[in-house]
Amino acid sequence: MSSTFVLPQRSSVHMMTDGVVYDRNGVITIANLTKAAALPSLPAAVACTGPAFLTSSLASRIDVDFASFDDFVEHAESWLPATFTALAEKHRNGDAFSTFYIIGWLEKQNRPAAYAMDLWTDRSSRIEQVLANSGGATQCSRLIEQSTISGNVAEPRACRAVWVQAPPQ
Numbered sequence: 001m002s003s004t005f006v007l008p009q010r011s012s013v014h015m016m017t018d019g020v021v022y023d024r025n026g027v028i029t030i031a032n033l034t035k036a037a038a039l040p041s042l043p044a045a046v047a048c049t050g051p052a053f054l055t056s057s058l059a060s061r062i063d064v065d066f067a068s069f070d071d072f073v074e075h076a077e078s079w080l081p082a083t084f085t086a087l088a089e090k091h092r093n094g095d096a097f098s099t100f101y102i103i104g105w106l107e108k109q110n111r112p113a114a115y116a117m118d119l120w121t122d123r124s125s126r127i128e129q130v131l132a133n134s135g136g137a138t139q140c141s142r143l144i145e146q147s148t149i150s151g152n153v154a155e156p157r158a159c160r161a162v163w164v165q166a167p168p169q
Contacts, residue, residue, distance in 0.1 A: 002035065002049040004101050006114040006146050013103040013112035017047045039063045044072070044104030050119075054098055057087055062102075069104035073115065073143065076102075081141040084119045094123040101146075114146040 003018040021030035036047040037059035046062065048054040061083060066072040072079075080100060088096035097120035106113050119141060 004035070004047050004049060004099070006101055006103055006116070008103075008112055008114045008146060008148070011112065013114050015045055015047055015101060015103050015114070021052050039104075042066065042069050042072070042104065043107075044069045044102055047101045048098045050098030051088075051092060051096055053091060054084075054087065054096075054100075058083065058100065068107055069102075069113075070106055070108050072102070072104075073106070073113070076115070076117065076143045077141060080117055080143070081119060085121055088121045094121050096121050115143050116146055117141065117143045 002020070003016075005016045007014040007016075015036055017035040019030075019032045019035060020028050021033050023029050030052075033052060035052075035055055036045055037055050038045045039059055039062060041063050044062070046055055046059040048058060058080075062072055065079070066075070084096070084098065084100070085094075088094050098118075100117045100119055101114065102116075103112070103114045105111070
């Protein structure tokens with residue numbers, strides 16, 4: 001289980017993740033993986049729980065497919081589940097679940113924002129466990145703005161941080 005936190009503030013938004021990768025039995029296999037990725041052409045950063053390849057795969061596709069952070073937010077509820085499912089089919093035989101986090105600067109509203117979306121495939125082998133641990137209140141494929149500090153904690157030993165702040169005036 002991964003740890004990711006987002007903290008939106010008035011002129012910036014921060015994201016912190018752990019750097020740990022677990023095998024299917026919960027044993028730590030890597031303790032220094034970068035799980036957050038800044039997008040080169042957008043004022044945004046991405047992090048994902050779940051399979052280790054997701055963050056870099058989704059970040060590179062978002063960076064290519066969207067002209068702005070606003071554009072991504074507008075289209076995320078259709079684009080992200082389809083892209084996640086395609087990646088899960090290609091790399092995990094359709095068996096995957098994740099919580100996706102994105103932080104960035106909304107140009108139209110001139111403010112920072114943080115969003116999260118829970119994602120899983122129909123063939124996810126661990127979704128019952130995830131839903132039971134979350135109280136069953138999780139909604140799949142719905143982009144939800146995070147207005148206060150939010151995230152999940154599992155392994156606070158190895159942390160990384162990224163942030164997006166207001167553009168210079």
